[in-house]
Amino acid sequence: xxRIYGDPIxxxxxxxxxxxxxxxxxxxxxxxxxxxxxxRTPEFLALNxxxxxxxxxxxxxxxxxxSNAIILHLAEGSALIPADxxxxxxxxxxxxxxxxxxEPYVAVARFHMKYLGKAREAVDPKIxxxxxxxxxxxxxxxxxxxxxxxxxxxxxxxxxxxxxRFAADGGFRLADYPAVDAWVGRxxxxxPIKDPR
Amino acid sequence: xxRIYGDPIxxxxxxxxxxxxxxxxxxxxxxxxxxxxxxRTPEFLALNxxxxxxxxxxxxxxxxxxSNAIILHLAEGSALIPADxxxxxxxxxxxxxxxxxxEPYVAVARFHMKYLGKAREAVDPKIxxxxxxxxxxxxxxxxxxxxxxxxxxxxxxxxxxxxxRFAADGGFRLADYPAVDAWVGRxxxxxPIKDPR
Numbered sequence: 001x002x003r004i005y006g007d008p009i010x011x012x013x014x015x016x017x018x019x020x021x022x023x024x025x026x027x028x029x030x031x032x033x034x035x036x037x038x039x040r041t042p043e044f045l046a047l048n049x050x051x052x053x054x055x056x057x058x059x060x061x062x063x064x065x066x067s068n069a070i071i072l073h074l075a076e077g078s079a080l081i082p083a084d085x086x087x088x089x090x091x092x093x094x095x096x097x098x099x100x101x102x103e104p105y106v107a108v109a110r111f112h113m114k115y116l117g118k119a120r121e122a123v124d125p126k127i128x129x130x131x132x133x134x135x136x137x138x139x140x141x142x143x144x145x146x147x148x149x150x151x152x153x154x155x156x157x158x159x160x161x162x163x164x165r166f167a168a169d170g171g172f173r174l175a176d177y178p179a180v181d182a183w184v185g186r187x188x189x190x191x192p193i194k195d196p197r
Numbered sequence: 198x199x200r201i202y203g204d205p206i207x208x209x210x211x212x213x214x215x216x217x218x219x220x221x222x223x224x225x226x227x228x229x230x231x232x233x234x235x236x237r238t239p240e241f242l243a244l245n246x247x248x249x250x251x252x253x254x255x256x257x258x259x260x261x262x263x264s265n266a267i268i269l270h271l272a273e274g275s276a277l278i279p280a281d282x283x284x285x286x287x288x289x290x291x292x293x294x295x296x297x298x299x300e301p302y303v304a305v306a307r308f309h310m311k312y313l314g315k316a317r318e319a320v321d322p323k324i325x326x327x328x329x330x331x332x333x334x335x336x337x338x339x340x341x342x343x344x345x346x347x348x349x350x351x352x353x354x355x356x357x358x359x360x361x362r363f364a365a366d367g368g369f370r371l372a373d374y375p376a377v378d379a380w381v382g383r384x385x386x387x388x389p390i391k392d393p394r
Contacts, residue, residue: 049334050294062283066297069289076282085273086259092266097247099297100263137246 003057011162012067087150094156105131109170142179199224208359209264284347291353302328306367339376
């Protein structure tokens with residue numbers, strides 16, 4: 001059975017959980033507490049030398065890391081990956097953009113405030129500014145579209161909803177991004193996502 | 198014909214050039230000077246609202262961004278993507294890791310020193326530390342392996358060689374990472390890469 005090593009406070013880990021559930025893939029979940037540095041134990045580093053969650057162990061015992069690589073592997077051949085080559089490329093564009101231009105700001109602002117207990121004024125203003133830029137870009141892209149790539153739910157939506165739905169924890173108001181706000185509600189309903197925001 | 202908008206100082210842009218050349222895909226290259234903020238002009242933002250190079254315009258006029266998404270699209274069905282599902286997943290793992298844990302440190306240290314003219318002491322020590330961690334992880338992974346994923350050249354090698362070969366510009370000595378150093382030489386010879394380091 002698929003083994004997922006993850007922390008439920010991590011949107012990156014929840015992506016893997018939601019994708020497995022959506023595809024009906026049974027899994028065993030092992031909690032790894034990021035705040036307690038359980039990703040830095042010798043046991044965990046033997047699974048993933050990068051010391052990052054999520055990490056999965058596949059049925060054959062081999063390991064895989066990086067949330068977006070894991071969900072691409074689990075979803076191969078499923079409807080979560082568009083059949084059209086251009087839609088598939090746009091899905092990948094959003095997924096790489098998520099890790100480079102969204103997660104390091106939207107997720108990190110949340111982590112500093114909610115889990116490290118920082119006041120918003122203590123968060124690096126560059127993080128706040130770039131998180132706003134990421135949410136603005138999504139809001140423009142989602143105006144008049146139901147999904148980020150193609151015409152149905154794809155891994156791009158799963159990848160980007162993970163931390164976008166937690167944006168309020170970093171002091172951002174989703175109501176300021178109405179197309180994003182409506183999209184978060186749609187994706188949460190469609191997946192469905194039962195984990196609380 | 199494929200149109201690539203890129204800056205030759207950017208490893209992310211060179212990935213696209215090398216992949217097109219390796220696959221025999223003809224292309225037209227338009228220089229976009231990052232240091233002169235040519236990614237921020239209204240004309241460029243109309244092509245890519247994220248204001249990032251590389252951006253490509255495909256034969257049918259549609260645009261695509263994010264270096265790793267572009268090379269995955271160009272290389273679909275080619276030998277640069279492993280046929281084995283696990284090798285393919287590992288290739289993607291390295292490509293997402295590159296954008297999250299390597300490029301923001303190895304490439305950014307280089308940019309600050311070589312293009313912004315900073316002394317090494319003026320570069321954020323966290324950037325230096327994480328770049329060292331990324332190079333160390335690659336060195337461990339490449340000990341005894343010819344390629345990052347699978348048994349042949351893949352997009353993981355193209356993606357990661359892009360800034361690794363420029364590591365000296367950020368003050369890192371590739372000789373300190375002997376498996377990485379040997380791998381850079383092999384990948385440069387095999388692609389081949391003609392652009393100077």
